Amino acid sequence: MYLFASEAVSAGHPDKCADIIADSIVDTLLQLDPDSKVATEVFISGKHVIIGGEVKTKVHLDHAFYEEIVKKAFNQIGYPESGFERGETFFPDEAEIHTYVSTQSPDITMGVVKGDNEIGAGDQGMMFGYASSERDDYMPIAFSYAREIRDVLYAYALKHPETFGVDMKTEVIIDYGTKENFDHCKPQSIAKIIVAISHNKDVAQAEVKRLVKEIIKENVKFEAGHFNEKNITFYINNTGRFVQHSPIADSGLTGRKVVCDTYGGYAPIGGGSQSSKDYTKVDRTALYAARWLAKHIVAAGLAKKALIQLSYVIAEPRPVSVTVDTQHTGLTEIKDEELSQIIADKFPLTPRWITEKFGLDRPSEESFLYADIAAKGQIGYAEYPWEKLDELAWFKKEFRC
Structure with a gap:
């Protein structure tokens, strides 16, 4: 295992x-x-x-x-x-x-607001983008399953408040079989599913466990061979009770769930969270740009995995470094250092460029709301502008994929 x-x-x-x-x-x-x-x-x-x-x-x-x-x-x-x-x-x-x-x-302010309509980075720091070929959406699989299980349980809780509360955590443990399979994006099966879900005090633990398993089985679309209930160990409300919940049971703080917001532990996180910040803050904008770049690299067939690091210094518009790491999964003769330089030359990656490309200064019901993104996760959902593969033709042509 x-x-x-x-x-x-x-x-x-x-x-x-x-x-x-x-x-x-x-x-x-x-x-x-x-x-x-x-x-x-x-x-x-x-x-x-x-x-x-x-x-x-x-x-x-x-x-x-x-x-x-x-x-x-x-x-x-x-x-x-x-x-x-x-x-x-x-x-x-x-x-x-x-x-x-x-x-x-x-x-x-004087470092952010530039006279040439450019935006200087609102702070120094480094941000990471990541993509994997484990799924069609180029997200890592254990994390995606954890989010999908969360989503179906949360949707059920909203419709059935007499049974479940909206405060919950989910965790999925994938068995890759070998380290080589992990390195080359070959997950084998789900080994364990962990759920902590708030519930009405009159709902017995046996019923909580039965319902959770039923909701998962009926609503989550697992890849072929990944979900075999007989071979999965379930941990559901492992203390035996979860009635008191919400902020009255545990404090809440902005930016404390950055791993859940991004890549679920499959990749590094940057120096700050995205929530609470406007588009001049590269903690937000550069994360979106880095994910967009990483996704293009994998989707174009350049590698099975891609990790992008963008780093900035306060008041400077362009990143001071652009680094591509395909984690030894490259599928072409192009070296990571060449790929890094070509991307740095092609895309400005300034806060202004990123903002205009993804419409980050215009949140709305029709495009996206930052509050909805905070609820679901900062990356990985097809409707987000930074998930669009709108430069895929250029990547394939430039690198002859």
Whole structure:
């Protein structure tokens, strides 16, 4: 056996609640003022929701502005669930909201806002993009299964609040058989499935376990041969009870689920999270660009895996380094260092270029909302603009694939 595990969390998880609130602030401000600069962090503990950070915008901000966003976000997440009592889950009408938001430092502003309509990087740092040939969507498989199991359980919880709450975590452990299979994107089967799901106190643990297995079997589309219930070890609510949940049971903090937001542990993560930040922050924009590049490399047949690192220095528009690592899975004679240079020469990868390419300054119901992305994950969903293979023809022609 050669095992690898990945985890996912639902929108109702306290950390995700914090991310969703923070990105709801970003969505609202950019819709009202596309030039807004936003970096607000959210901490939730019990009934307290604390919002801090920096904002530069033309929008009038007061306590009522933040209070409306917080309560709307919780309601969209699914709180409160009608099957739970006060003390068991979070009730938005009881929330005590505290705001400690200041204006963005002018020292940062002068580095970000350039006279030539360019945008300087809002901070220094490095971001990573990753893609794998394990699936048609070029995402690693254990992570994708963990997210898909989470999604079907969360959807059931929203429809059946008398049974399940919206606070849950899922984990899938894949058996690759050998390290060589892992290196060359050949997963064999699911070895273990782990689920922690909040539930009504009147639902017996035997029923929780039966329902969870049934929902998974009936709703998740597994690759052929990957799901054999007889050979899978299930851990469902391993403490035996999960009634009290939500932020009243565990605190939530922005940016604490960056592994779940990106590649599920299959690849490195950058120096910061994406949630809470506007498009000038390369923690967000460069992650999207790096994923877009990595996906093109694998989809074009250049390699079975691709890891991209982009690094930036504050106030400079272009990345100071572009690095491609195909992790010894290259399918052409092109060396990684050549690939790195060609990509660096072809694509500007400035915050302005990335923003305009993916419409990052225009979140909307018709395109995408950052709050929805925070709930589901920053990459890997076909509807995201940075998942489009719109330069695939160039990659194939340039590298004669």
